Amino acid sequence: MSKLLTWRDVIDRPWPPMVDVTEATRQMTMKNATRFRGSVRLACGRIWTADEYEKRRQRILSKPLP
Amino acid sequence: MTSSTDEKWRKIVEIHNSTKALYLLSEEITTELFAFYQPINELRNAEEHIVRSKSAELGMSSHGNAEETKNYIEGALDSALGHEYRAFFDTCDWLAMELRGQIDSDLDGYSRETINSVLPDYYPKTRLRIEEISQKIATLRGEKDIDKTGVIVNGVKSYEDIIKELHEIRKNINSNVSRFEEYVKNVKKIEAATIIKNKINEDLKEYGPETINAVLPDYYSKTSPKIEEICKKISGIKENPNIIEIEEYEKLITELGAIRDEISLRVPVLVEHAKSVKRDEKRRRSQDIMIYAVWTGVIGSVGFGVVWWLGKTFLGF
Numbered sequence: 574m575s576k577l578l579t580w581r582d583v584i585d586r587p588w589p590p591m592v593d594v595t596e597a598t599r600q601m602t603m604k605n606a607t608r609f610r611g612s613v614r615l616a617c618g619r620i621w622t623a624d625e626y627e628k629r630r631q632r633i634l635s636k637p638l639p
Numbered sequence: 640m641t642s643s644t645d646e647k648w649r650k651i652v653e654i655h656n657s658t659k660a661l662y663l664l665s666e667e668i669t670t671e672l673f674a675f676y677q678p679i680n681e682l683r684n685a686e687e688h689i690v691r692s693k694s695a696e697l698g699m700s701s702h703g704n705a706e707e708t709k710n711y712i713e714g715a716l717d718s719a720l721g722h723e724y725r726a727f728f729d730t731c732d733w734l735a736m737e738l739r740g741q742i743d744s745d746l747d748g749y750s751r752e753t754i755n756s757v758l759p760d761y762y763p764k765t766r767l768r769i770e771e772i773s774q775k776i777a778t779l780r781g782e783k784d785i786d787k788t789g790v791i792v793n794g795v796k797s798y799e800d801i802i803k804e805l806h807e808i809r810k811n812i813n814s815n816v817s818r819f820e821e822y823v824k825n826v827k828k829i830e831a832a833t834i835i836k837n838k839i840n841e842d843l844k845e846y847g848p849e850t851i852n853a854v855l856p857d858y859y860s861k862t863s864p865k866i867e868e869i870c871k872k873i874s875g876i877k878e879n880p881n882i883i884e885i886e887e888y889e890k891l892i893t894e895l896g897a898i899r900d901e902i903s904l905r906v907p908v909l910v911e912h913a914k915s916v917k918r919d920e921k922r923r924r925s926q927d928i929m930i931y932a933v934w935t936g937v938i939g940s941v942g943f944g945v946v947w948w949l950g951k952t953f954l955g956f
Binding site: 636 | 666671672673674675676677680683687690691694699700732733735739740742743746747749753754766769770773890
């Protein structure tokens with residue numbers, strides 16, 4: 574069974590990898606926003622998901638300027 | 640701390656604050672007020688390495704002898720620097736993408752003629768520069784390598800400078816958006832002038848110069864030259880839309896509109912005049928035919944009389 578480690582145990586351990594922001598992440602963040610202080614944008618779900626950001630990036634950079 | 644460690648800290652502080660400044664700007668200018676969390680993730684990882692480094696420096700964690708501890712601290716700071724660097728480039732990438740998108744959005748829907756008239760430098764200089772900047776960003780992104788510390792800081796400075804330049808270009812284009820609208824309105828006014836002139840031509844095309852002269856005695860001497868003068872002025876405005884004030888357009892259009900109103904009010908008179916001219920012509924033609932017939936009758940009768948007299952006198956009819 575997993576146990577809570579002390580700070581000395583974790584000092585050289587990496588953080589858990591941060592997974593891509595998805596629509597599910599956004600919905601969960603918005604749902605729990607009332608329980609936490611923090612960014613208004615996060616609370617309102619105004620964050621790019623990884624897919625949205627990449628699609629937007631590709632669209633903007635591939636479009637020739639007028 | 641060694642001078643080498645100090646140097647790493649200086650770079651971290653410099654890059655971190657550059658990232659922060661650009662991130663704040665990105666959040667501010669993003670039109671949809673969306674945030675992008677990839678750079679924040681990199682900062683979280685940088686913080687992890689900074690904490691490790693500081694814990695070793697304070698003796699809170701053990702990493703062997705003094706030399707090994709020093710190496711550990713420097714290694715952790717290098718890793719922190721690498722994450723700070725990635726955070727910086729992710730933020731720059733985001734900001735550059737947003738700025739380019741906004742430039743595109745500002746110019747979207749306007750013709751090349753409109754853009755060229757309002758921003759004469761756009762096609763010969765600015766657009767080329769934006770493309771150069773995009774290529775430069777791609778090159779710098781390709782060069783980013785955490786092992787080449789010199790490249791990192793130089794890359795940061797170059798990237799920061801070109802982002803600033805792109806931001807200035809965007810501000811300049813954005814500040815001219817109202818002028819695009821004004822120009823489009825002016826072009827519409829010019830088109831309106833052409834429509835008015837065509838309507839005048841339409842009103843008069845069925846009538847000959849005599850009829851027009853009879854009903855509108857000033858048309859050829861004053862009105863027509865005036866119309867040409869107004870249209871010429873409007874063509875001049877089209878060529879230099881930034882110089883002539885909008886009031887000038889309105890004045891000319893109003894004047895042309897008044898001329899057209901005046902002519903269209905006289906159209907029924909023109910119609911009536913044309914009809915009366917036709918009636919007169921018909922009557923004159925009838926009279927001509929009658930005179931011809933009478934003269935033909937008279938000449939015929941006289942001729943017949945002469946033939947009859949000659950016959951009677953010389954041939955004994």
